[in-house]
Amino acid sequence: MRHSRSVAVIGAGAGGLVSARELSCEGHHVVVFERNTQIGGTWVYSPEIESDDPNRTRVHSSLFNSLRTNIPRELMGVRDYPFVPREGKDRDQRRFPSHREVLKSLGNGGLNFDLKMGLLIMTFLMLWLFVLGIIPTLELQRFMGLIGGIDRWPGEQLHSHNYRDPESFRGKVVVLIGYSSSGTDISQELIEVAKEIHIARKSARTTKLLNTESIINNVSFHPMVESVRKDGTVVFQDGCVVSADVILHCTGYANVVSFPMFELQRNWVAGVLSNRIALPSKEEMLADVNAFYEELEAFGKAQASDP
Numbered sequence: 001m002r003h004s005r006s007v008a009v010i011g012a013g014a015g016g017l018v019s020a021r022e023l024s025c026e027g028h029h030v031v032v033f034e035r036n037t038q039i040g041g042t043w044v045y046s047p048e049i050e051s052d053d054p055n056r057t058r059v060h061s062s063l064f065n066s067l068r069t070n071i072p073r074e075l076m077g078v079r080d081y082p083f084v085p086r087e088g089k090d091r092d093q094r095r096f097p098s099h100r101e102v103l104k105s106l107g108n109g110g111l112n113f114d115l116k117m118g119l120l121i122m123t124f125l126m127l128w129l130f131v132l133g134i135i136p137t138l139e140l141q142r143f144m145g146l147i148g149g150i151d152r153w154p155g156e157q158l159h160s161h162n163y164r165d166p167e168s169f170r171g172k173v174v175v176l177i178g179y180s181s182s183g184t185d186i187s188q189e190l191i192e193v194a195k196e197i198h199i200a201r202k203s204a205r206t207t208k209l210l211n212t213e214s215i216i217n218n219v220s221f222h223p224m225v226e227s228v229r230k231d232g233t234v235v236f237q238d239g240c241v242v243s244a245d246v247i248l249h250c251t252g253y254a255n256v257v258s259f260p261m262f263e264l265q266r267n268w269v270a271g272v273l274s275n276r277i278a279l280p281s282k283e284e285m286l287a288d289v290n291a292f293y294e295e296l297e298a299f300g301k302a303q304a305s306d307p
Contacts, residue, residue, distance in 0.1 A: 013041015183250030
């Protein structure tokens, strides 16, 4: 027998909106709580950046001004509301559109169901996580690798979370750590303004890149950073030393959720809450977890440690 529950969804970003939609379609009563003044979550651009103060005001968005999606729009819709190009003023019809187009898509009524929006401070929200049946959205935690001597290094360092536009890097020597999605995009923007760009990456391709002459005069590839010195120099693992103004960490985040999985995950959770989908027994779940760990070990991958 199906059961209707009252469910609070924390966050009105893409994941929260899809969660609320699936829960509502399943017959649950949904309230969405959002601390911002508009829906969209991380797709709401803000020029503000965070300081390194542990008590700082959190800036949720990691978008830079010119950012475009790195997956095609075909993978960013839901079953009955595909993310198709739309006509209209200031609409971006490219297959890899700007972040502004994603935000417009989330807010133009396609995910149409009644949402009761509320604003709550985060400390109160954390209580709801344990009191109600809640599907939370994750707050991304910046990952910055440890570098020897960084406390004495006189230059500037920041995470890509705080990157907004290239102008502040004009004429500077930049060491960019990491060369995945954000590192690639940001380095391309910096080419036009930075004096030098030194890209450090931890990858099997690094050796190949080091042995290939760059066609861009102000870009060099290196292995990872070994240490930094108080005279402003950066030492790479191959012994190369450069004098730098900025270290830009394009090293990702501690929590990553795949956009295309939002709908399937939320549909499954909604079904579990309504009793449409039955969970396996505790014994079956533990056996499945153990089998998963055994598979990790067989492939030489470490399993997550207990907190």
